[in-house]
Amino acid sequence: MDLLEYQGKQLFARHGLEISEGRAVTTVEDAVAAANELGYPVVVKAQVLVGGRGKAGGVKLAGDEAEAREHATNILGLDIKGHIVHTLWIEKASDIETEYYASVLLDRSAKKPLVMFSLEGGVDIEEVAEKTPEKLIKRNVDPLVGLTKDEALEIVKTAGVPDDVQDGVAGILVALYEVWIEEDATLAEINPLIITPDRKAKALDAKVSLDESALFRHKENAELRYTQGEDEQEKTAREKGITYVALDGDIGILGNGAGLVMSTLDVVAQAGGSPANFLDAGGGSDADKITEATQVILSNPNVKAVLFNIFGGITRCDEVANGLVEAFNRLKPTVPFVVRLDGTNDVAGREILEKAALPNVYPAKTMLGAAEQVVALAKENS
Ligand code: GDP
Ligand code: MN
DSSP states (O other): OBOOHHHHHHHHHHTTOOOOOEEEESSHHHHHHHHHHHOSSEEEEEEOSSSOTTTTTOEEEESSHHHHHHHHHHHTTOEETTEEOOEEEEEEOOOOSEEEEEEEEEETTTTEEEEEEESOOSSOHHHHHHHOGGGEEEEEOOTTTOOOHHHHHHHHHHHTOOHHHHHHHHHHHHHHHHHHHHTTEEEEEEEEEEEOTTSOEEEOOOEEEEOGGGGGGOHHHHTTOOOTTSOHHHHHHHHTTOEEEEOSSSEEEEESSHHHHHHHHHHHHHTTOOBSEEEEOTTOOSHHHHHHHHHHHHTSTTOOEEEEEEEESSSOHHHHHHHHHHHHHHHOOOSOEEEEEEETTHHHHHHHHHHHTOTTEEEESSHHHHHHHHHHHHHHHO
C-alpha cells in the first residue's frame, strides 16, 4: 500500500526525522489559508501516488498569496500520469544547497534489507543506477542487528558526503531504516534528502510503501489508505476481501487461483477477446462469495459477457455450481455467462447447472472452448 508524500512524512516525523512544517488541503481556499499561516515562501505539492510530480508541474514554489492561489488552482485537478490531484500539501519552503538520494527496501535475492544512497539526488534514481551505477552505494543490513550509526557513517563517507554533514545524513539513514522496519514498510525513500545552506540535512520528499499483510499490526497506518484515486469497483472488492483488478475490456473474468485467472486472461486474448477485469475468487465457493464476486464483475457497465473458469482441487465444482445457482437467483444477471467447471466433482457440478436451467448460462468443458464461446457472446451482446 503506497502512501502519499505527506503521510510518509508523518511516519518519518514519528521516528524523529526532521520534516518541514506543512498542511494537507483539498481546496484552493484552504491552500491559501495554510500558506498564509505557514508564512512565505511555501511549496505547493500535488499529493498523488506517482513520482515525477515536479517535472509534471505538480510542485511549485510560491512567494506570496497570489502565487499560492495560482499554483493551488493549477495543481488541483491536474492529471499527473493518469492520477488526478485531489489533495495538496502546502509546506514551508526550504533552501536547498545539495540534493541526495536515500532509500531502504527489501533485497529479495540477498534475503536482507538494502540501504541505497547517492549524492545524485533529486533526479530519476533508475537513471543513476543504469548509467553511473558506481554513484549508487548499496549496502545490505543484518536484519537481526539493524542499521547501526557506524554502518550509516561508512555509507555516507564512501559516497563522499562532506565531513560537516556526515553525522546528520547518517542519522537520517538510521531513522529511515527504523521507519522501514518498525512500520513494516516495503520501501522507504527520500529523494531529495537535502543539505540546507546552514548545513542541515533534511527529508524533502517521502515515498513509503507499507506491507499490506502487516497492516493488522498497524491499525493507525491502515487508515492511511488513499481511496480518492481508487477505482470504485476495486474499492468494493477490497472491502469484500476479493482480489480484483479492473482492466479495460468487455469480458468479465472469474477464476479460482491467481495462476488460473492469469492464464484465463491469456486464453481470452488468444480467442480475440478483451478482459474487463482480473478476479481471483481464491478458495471461496459458497454462495455469498460467488454472489459478491459476481456483483463486483457486473458493476462494470462495460461487461458484455462473463467467463467463470473454475478448476476444482480443494474447491469442489458441485459446491461452486450450487453457489452459482444461488447467486444467479439473487442477482438475475442479464449478460451471458460461460461457466467452465473442471476437476473435483465437475460432472456433478455441470449436472447441477443443467438442472437449474439458468437463462443465459452456457456450461463449457474446456478452457479454450469456453474462451471462444465467451468472446462470441460478448460480440453478439455489444
Ligand atoms: P517529485 O518530483 O514527485 O519527486 O517531488 P519532490 O517532492 O521530490 O519535489 C521535486 C523537486 O522540487 C525537488 O527535487 C526540489 O528540487 C524541488 N522542491 C521541493 N520542495 C522544495 C523546497 O522546499 N524548496 C525548494 N527550493 N525546492 C523544492
Ligand atoms: Mn522526489
